[in-house]
Amino acid sequence: MIRNFSLLALSLLMVFNLSGQQKSKKIADKYQDNLPAVFQNRLKPDKSAPMERSMTLKSLASYKQQMDSLEWKRIRSAEVGLQTINKGWFAYDSEGRRILSLVYTCNTMDDEYEWQKDTTTFNASGKPTFEAFYNRKLETDPWETWWETRIFYDAGGNDTLILEGNNYKEVKTWESNIWTGSITYALNDSTGLWEKAYKTDLEYDSDGNLLTSSRYGWSFETGDWVQTGQEEFAYDAQRNQTLRVNYYYDADTHTWSCNNREERAFDSHGNETLYINYGWYYPSMEFGPQRKVIRIFDTTDQMLEEASYFWNTEGNQWIPSYKTIQMFDTKGHLTESLYLSWDGDNNQWTPDSKTLSTFDVNGNEILTLFLGYNSSTSIWTEYYRTEQIFEADGDILETLSLGAKDSSGQYTSKYKHEYSYNHSFYSSEAAVPFEWNSFPPIHMIVGVVTMKWDQTSGTWTKFQSHDYWYSDFKGSSSIPETPLASIRVFPNPVSDVIFIDSDQSSAPFYFELSDITGKKVISKKLIGIRNQVQLSELPGGLYLYRIIMNGESYSGKVVKR
Numbered sequence: 001m002i003r004n005f006s007l008l009a010l011s012l013l014m015v016f017n018l019s020g021q022q023k024s025k026k027i028a029d030k031y032q033d034n035l036p037a038v039f040q041n042r043l044k045p046d047k048s049a050p051m052e053r054s055m056t057l058k059s060l061a062s063y064k065q066q067m068d069s070l071e072w073k074r075i076r077s078a079e080v081g082l083q084t085i086n087k088g089w090f091a092y093d094s095e096g097r098r099i100l101s102l103v104y105t106c107n108t109m110d111d112e113y114e115w116q117k118d119t120t121t122f123n124a125s126g127k128p129t130f131e132a133f134y135n136r137k138l139e140t141d142p143w144e145t146w147w148e149t150r151i152f153y154d155a156g157g158n159d160t161l162i163l164e165g166n167n168y169k170e171v172k173t174w175e176s177n178i179w180t181g182s183i184t185y186a187l188n189d190s191t192g193l194w195e196k197a198y199k200t201d202l203e204y205d206s207d208g209n210l211l212t213s214s215r216y217g218w219s220f221e222t223g224d225w226v227q228t229g230q231e232e233f234a235y236d237a238q239r240n241q242t243l244r245v246n247y248y249y250d251a252d253t254h255t256w257s258c259n260n261r262e263e264r265a266f267d268s269h270g271n272e273t274l275y276i277n278y279g280w281y282y283p284s285m286e287f288g289p290q291r292k293v294i295r296i297f298d299t300t301d302q303m304l305e306e307a308s309y310f311w312n313t314e315g316n317q318w319i320p321s322y323k324t325i326q327m328f329d330t331k332g333h334l335t336e337s338l339y340l341s342w343d344g345d346n347n348q349w350t351p352d353s354k355t356l357s358t359f360d361v362n363g364n365e366i367l368t369l370f371l372g373y374n375s376s377t378s379i380w381t382e383y384y385r386t387e388q389i390f391e392a393d394g395d396i397l398e399t400l401s402l403g404a405k406d407s408s409g410q411y412t413s414k415y416k417h418e419y420s421y422n423h424s425f426y427s428s429e430a431a432v433p434f435e436w437n438s439f440p441p442i443h444m445i446v447g448v449v450t451m452k453w454d455q456t457s458g459t460w461t462k463f464q465s466h467d468y469w470y471s472d473f474k475g476s477s478s479i480p481e482t483p484l485a486s487i488r489v490f491p492n493p494v495s496d497v498i499f500i501d502s503d504q505s506s507a508p509f510y511f512e513l514s515d516i517t518g519k520k521v522i523s524k525k526l527i528g529i530r531n532q533v534q535l536s537e538l539p540g541g542l543y544l545y546r547i548i549m550n551g552e553s554y555s556g557k558v559v560k561r
Contacts, residue, residue, distance in 0.1 A: 097122055117143060125157055169194065178204065199225055209235045240266040261287050269539075271297045292318055301539045302328050323349055331495045332540055332561050333359045350375055353383075363495040363561055364390040394442045394491040395421055414453030416460060422446050442490060487547055493559035496536040500526060500547070509549035513558075515541065535560055 091100035103116045117134040130150050134143040152161040156177050162170040167187040173180050181201045185194040196218040203212045215229040227249055234243035246259040258280040265274035273295050278287040289311040296305040305325050309318040320342035327336040335357050340349040351373040358367040368386045373379075382404065389398040396419055403413035421443040450464040488501040500511055511533060513522040521543070524533060540560050547554040 097126070113137065115139065123153070125153075127151075127153060127157065127159075178208065196225075205235075207235075207239060209233065209239060209241075236266060238266065238268075238270060240264070240270060240272075242266075257285070258287060267297065269297070269301050271295070271301055271303070273297070288313070289318075298328075300332065302326070302332065302334075319344070320349070322352075329359070331359075331363065333357070333363065333365075333495070335359075351380075354380070360390065362390070362392075362394060362491050363493060364388070364394060364396075364491075366390070391442075394493075395419070415463070416451045416453075418449045418451070419445060420447040442492060487549070487554050489545060489547075489556060489558065492557075493561050494535060495561050496534065497532050498535055498558060500531045500533065502528070502531075502549070509547055512546045512548075514544045514546075 086106070087104040089100070089102040090098055097120070099120050099122075101116075101118050104113070105116070106113050115136045115138075119130075119132050120128055121130045123129045128151065130148070132148045133146040135146050136143050148163075148165055150163040151159050154160050154174065156174070158172070158174040158177060158179070160172050160174070162172070164170075167189075168184065170182050170184045172182040179202060181199065183196060183200075184198045186197045187193075188195050198218070199216040201212075201214045201216075202210060203214075205211055210233050212233070213231040214227060216225040217228045218224075219226045229246070229248040231247070232243070232245045233241055236242050242264050244262045246261075247256055248259055249255075250257050260280070261278035263274075263276045263278075264272055267273050275291075275293040276289060277291045279290045280286075281288045291311070292309040294305075294307050294309075295303055297303050303326060305323065307323040308321045310321050311317075312319045322342070323340045325338040325340070326334055327338075329335050336354060338354045339352045341352045342348075343350045353370065353372050356367075356369040356371070357365050360366050366388050368388075370383045370385070371380045372383050374381060384404060385402050387400040387402075388396055390396050398419070399417040401413075401415040401417075402411040404411070406412050423443050446467070448466040449462060451460040452463040453459075454461050488499075490499055490501075492498075502509065508525060508527040511522070511524045511526055511531070512520060513533075513535075514520045521538060522533060522535075538560050543558050543560060545556055545558055
């Protein structure tokens with residue numbers, strides 16, 4: 001998969017508490033008016049200022065102890081020069097949780113600027129209790145509240161009350177830490193009283209699987225709850241969800257109808273091998289098939305084939321729609337993905353397009369080709385390609401994107417991305433994580449430059465650039481002043497063997513690896529500067545590692561191909 005290092009996939013799923021509102025405001029005001037000095041000269045909207053790069057980080061130890069803020073900036077080429085189109089600042093508490101996001105954006109269509117801010121507070125247990133969203137047009141304008149959310153918890157840490165803005169609240173009920181239902185209320189502006197709106201009741205089996213979810217609406221005419229919908233679920237022996245049925249109540253006809261029905265089947269490894277979707281048909285008032293997907297996996301859980309079918313009501317049969325065939329090399333790298341469509345006239349699968357990928361000895365994807373098939377000439381034509389260059393340790397240095405060739409054999413478009421890093425420490429060991437929407441780099445990235453090929457002049461011109469700063473601002477921190485050992489885990493992604501390097505050759509330490517469900521799959525005691533751990537028996541996917549050394553804990557993510 002081609003890496004995309006965009007920063008704009010920001011996570012906004014937070015919840016909050018009335019008691020934290022005042023604290024949140026203090027934190028917001030603190031960072032609004034007292035941003036670290038390294039940021040002060042970058043607050044003003046600037047369409048033409050030249051880019052500078054400031055890197056105050058000196059070592060991993062100082063980073064872990066001092067860094068609690070991050071700035072990024074993106075510019076693009078414009079007639080007036082280099083125009084700032086995005087800026088962002090983030091601040092974190094001593095536990096690495098983000099408490100402030102401040103983003104400045106220019107809409108390049110009409111040159112309108114907008115500031116957005118959201119703040120978060122947490123309780124002593126680390127649960128989010130309050131988040132507020134603000135916006136403004138100019139830096140001199142006051143912040144306007146867009147939305148506020150608060151949440152309260154019981155002694156067991158279960159969220160029992162959620163307040164959204166000033167006119168919505170949800171009260172949730174729990175039994176033995178299992179959510180059993182909720183009631184939502186809306187504020188009547190005329191009376192100032194909370195009025196019932198919706199209710200949800202949940203039922204589970206003895207294994208904790210959700211069996212039914214019933215929905216109700218409040219009737220002011222009868223003064224009682226009226227059921228409006230229900231979902232039913234079923235599971236196999238491995239607790240895979242095999243059935244989901246959604247019903248709703250038609251108030252006009254006073255009858256129950258169905259939205260849809262989904263059936264699934266799984267193999268012994270939990271891979272979904274069959275999916276069938278049913279729709280509700282009128283006037284027969286019964287379910288009828290609509291779409292079916294069949295998947296085939298190999299012994300290592302790699303998906304080899306996926307075929308989709310749609311239901312033909314006239315012929316009362318399944319009609320093929322598309323098929324994807326995937327091929328892997330001996331190391332599990334996806335080298336070819338072939339897409340086929342159904343030729344109804346000749347009743348056969350016909351090629352449509354395919355993607356070819358080439359990997360280096362370290363498992364990095366260095367070439368990707370996308371080709372289209374001409375059924376008239378039976379010739380494959382290259383539509384576009386992407387070439388990537390990596391450092392020996394896995395950091396990407398350059399990405400070259402080329403469009404389809406024209407009649408003269410020249411590529412119609414060329415874009416190039418160049419990446420630069422601070423090699424003094426590793427991103428996976430950062431106390432304050434970067435917000436990636438794809439695989440993170442090995443080292444901390446400090447800049448990305450995007451260039452476009454000028455066909456007329458035959459030169460590369462800067463089109464966009466991202467620059468990232470890391471501040472020396474010292475906030476409150478519970479991290480000890482004791483120098484921390486430098487730990488390096490590589491390569492990432494990994495195919496068979498992962499290496500763990502330490503700068504303390506005589507100190508034993510522990511390496512633990514867990515899957516995304518939290519299940520520990522590897523636990524080893526290691527010693528020495530370089531250690532290696534075999535991962536060839538593990539299925540591909542995302543894993544979380546933890547390293548414990550001298551009472552300190554390091555954590556990060558690694559992708560197994």
